[in-house]
Amino acid sequence: MFDTPAGPAVNAPMVHLGNRFRLLANEVDVIEPPQPLPKLPVARALWVPKPNWPVAATAWIYAGGAHHTGLSQAVTLEMLEDFAAMAGVELVVIDADTKIRHFRQELLWNDIAYGLRSGLMA
Numbered sequence: 001m002f003d004t005p006a007g008p009a010v011n012a013p014m015v016h017l018g019n020r021f022r023l024l025a026n027e028v029d030v031i032e033p034p035q036p037l038p039k040l041p042v043a044r045a046l047w048v049p050k051p052n053w054p055v056a057a058t059a060w061i062y063a064g065g066a067h068h069t070g071l072s073q074a075v076t077l078e079m080l081e082d083f084a085a086m087a088g089v090e091l092v093v094i095d096a097d098t099k100i101r102h103f104r105q106e107l108l109w110n111d112i113a114y115g116l117r118s119g120l121m122a
Contacts, residue, residue, distance in 0.1 A: 004045035006032050009073045011047065012080060013066035014089075020114050023084050024063050025077055026056055026094040045071055050096045059094045059103045090114060 012025040028047040037044045049056035077093065084091035090110055094103070 002043055003037075004030050004043060004071070004073070006030050007073055009045075009047060009071055010075055010077055010080065011049070011069050011071045012075075013069040015064045015066055017064065019118060021087075021089040022063065022110075023080060023089050023091045024060070024065050024094070025080050025091065026050070026060065026065075027077060027096065028071075030071075030073065047071070050094065051098050055098055055100060056094050058100055059098055062100075062104055062107060063092050063094075 007030055009028050009030050010025050011028050012023060015022045015024055027050045029050070030045050030047045033044070033046045037046075049060075077095070081091060092103075092106065092110070
């Protein structure tokens with residue numbers, strides 16, 4: 001067990017959508033917990049998602065975000081972008097600039113693009 005130091009991080013699950021994989025990445029700020037967390041039997045971290053809790057949670061749900069994630073202060077968003085491009089998987093990012101209207105539109109465009117790609121390659 002260990003405590004995670006305060007600072008920027010990325011929280012990311014890989015989501016299986018049936019016809020493709022989606023890598024979802026949420027930029028977060030790890031914060032010092034207001035009190036010790038000794039009863040958590042795993043790595044301990046408390047974070048605040050960007051841009052804020054309501055927007056990040058809403059976008060997470062729309063994107064099909066999983067409850068098992070990887071939190072990293074070493075892996076950057078740029079690394080995840082490179083990985084997604086090399087692996088041919090969709091990448092959806094929740095960050096400080098996320099607006100739900102635009103996020104939903106991006107998900108729709110991605111569905112169309114991946115549908116066309118699979119139809120053209122089949």
